[in-house]
């Protein structure tokens with residue numbers, strides 16, 4: 204849509220193995236760089252694009268004939284002048300087995316819901332966004348949660364913020380707050396949007412990633428009477444899974460099960476067993492691997508000639524230039540599949556998030572449009588719909604454990620030596636169950652902030668980071684709730 208907006212007469216073809224398109228609606232600017240929005244799913248056939256020149260083909264993309272500029276699919280070849288690869292990523296599932304699942308698209312969630320119906324114990328491996336959401340949402344069955352770290356949510360939070368969330372979650376349990384706003388939202392969304400499968404119609408490819416607040420549409424609480432916190436959550440800190448056995452009557456699995464000192468026979472009947480490096484063994488109904496993603500870069504890698512060098516990051520993402528172009532001319536990439544290494548803003552870093560995929564998509568469209576008119580009379584007339592300003596500050600708004608969470612800049616001191624106390628100051632403010640605020644200053648200038656709960660500080664802190672204002676003289680007073688920090692900078 205961005206490309207068609209800029210060049211309405213050009214033909215745009217979307218090749219997707221999922222018949223569902225995710226669209227962003229109700230975009231609200233929270234601040235200069237932060238947006239909140241709803242994600243809706245619609246069938247391609249129901250979507251009215253802003254241009255009649257946009258055409259969708261549901262097909263399985265196999266590979267790209269770079270030399271002849273043809274995308275090869277099961278529905279034939281599609282030639283292109285410019286190609287943008289936006290094939291996302293797939294879950295990095297640590298073992299392939301029927302009793303081991305990853306979460307990515309609607310199908311994977313429907314499968315999870317089905318499995319939970321009859322489950323008594325599950326194991327969740329991984330300590331990022333998906334695991335946090337699942338642990339909060341799944342009730343009514345025992346959860347063993349294996350995390351490599353000393354605190355929960357390491358992919359997003361440091362120890363203090365994680366403790367705040369965890370303790371606040373426990374406090375919620377104590378309060379047994381039955382007027383949970385979340386569940387009201389859940390009911391409304393359920394009625395309004397329903398569930399459409401965004402899965403791929405091709406078995407070997409997954410559909411598009413679920414994205415923000417996906418869980419508000421699904422209820423994982425089999426037993427409605429269970430309170431808002433899972434009483435049966437057993438966190439195995441600082442552990443990794445070392446052995447996994449399906450209970451498939453094989454020699455290995457029988458040996459493994461018989462070696463365990465299970466107290467009763469029923470313990471020998473779980474569908475799958477996992478052994479952790481602390482020696483603990485858990486039998487469970489199934490295991491969820493919430494262990495990050497692997498970029499779907501394969502379409503560009505398959506059948507390529509040795510001369511066609513594709514630059515890849517260490518996690519196999521397509522490295523893009525400042526114009527979002529891959530190392531192959533006229534082939535661009537955006538979203539989870541790409542790796543942005545050109546950005547020299549100190550307070551931006553890539554995370555595979557919907558918010559970043561959206562910006563990258565728009566920016567890639569603009570870069571392609573610019574390239575397509577380069578050297579022509581239209582060059583000066585092309586509108587700017589996106590600037591590199593959107594890559595200047597890392598900004599993410601989300602929700603964990605029912606709390607609004609805003610992350611700005613190097614909110615965890617990413618890549619910094621925070622032990623250097625002369626250079627870096629960290630101040631925090633915490634009201635348990637309500638809000639947690641952290642700021643990181645480098646030589647007196649704000650470079651990152653984490654806001655949990657309704658703090659109303661996002662706009663002010665964003666400005667302070669972007670304007671490089673020296674705050675040294677305020678010290679910890681910067682977080683004094685009695686002081687309206689905005690007044691200082693009017």
Ligand SMILES: Cc1cc2nc3c(=O)[nH]c(=O)nc-3n(C[C@H](O)[C@H](O)[C@H](O)COP(=O)(O)OP(=O)(O)OC[C@H]3O[C@@H](n4cnc5c(N)ncnc54)[C@H](O)[C@@H]3O)c2cc1C
Pocket residue numbers: 218219220221262263264265289290291292306307308332333403408409410411412413414415416417499502537538539540555556557558559560601
């Ligand atoms: C459970 C979950 C929760 C999340 N929650 C959040 C959140 O709260 N906030 C946030 O910012 N981000 C969140 N994310 C991350 C976010 O969803 C992704 O970063 C974002 O969707 C990436 O967009 P994308 O367009 O690059 O990839 P995708 O959305 O995955 O889209 C890729 C598309 O390419 C298609 N495709 C792939 N291979 C082929 C092929 N060979 N042929 C044809 N089509 C193909 C797929 O079917 C899919 O439609 C979440 C992700 C998950 C899995």
Ligand SMILES: NC(=O)c1ccc[n+]([C@@H]2O[C@H](COP(=O)([O-])OP(=O)(O)OC[C@H]3O[C@@H](n4cnc5c(N)ncnc54)[C@H](O)[C@@H]3O)[C@@H](O)[C@H]2O)c1
Pocket residue numbers: 297328329330331332333334336351357358443444492493494495496554555556601602
């Ligand atoms: N609210 C949000 O913003 C949100 C919510 C869910 C998911 N997401 C995004 O969706 C994507 C997928 O989420 P995710 O939770 O799978 O990934 P993630 O990157 O958030 O977290 C991956 C976790 O798995 C752990 N891990 C990796 N390999 C492991 C292994 N072999 N054994 C044990 N642990 C291992 C990592 O230490 C990390 O804790 C990510 O890009 C994430 O940012 C975002």
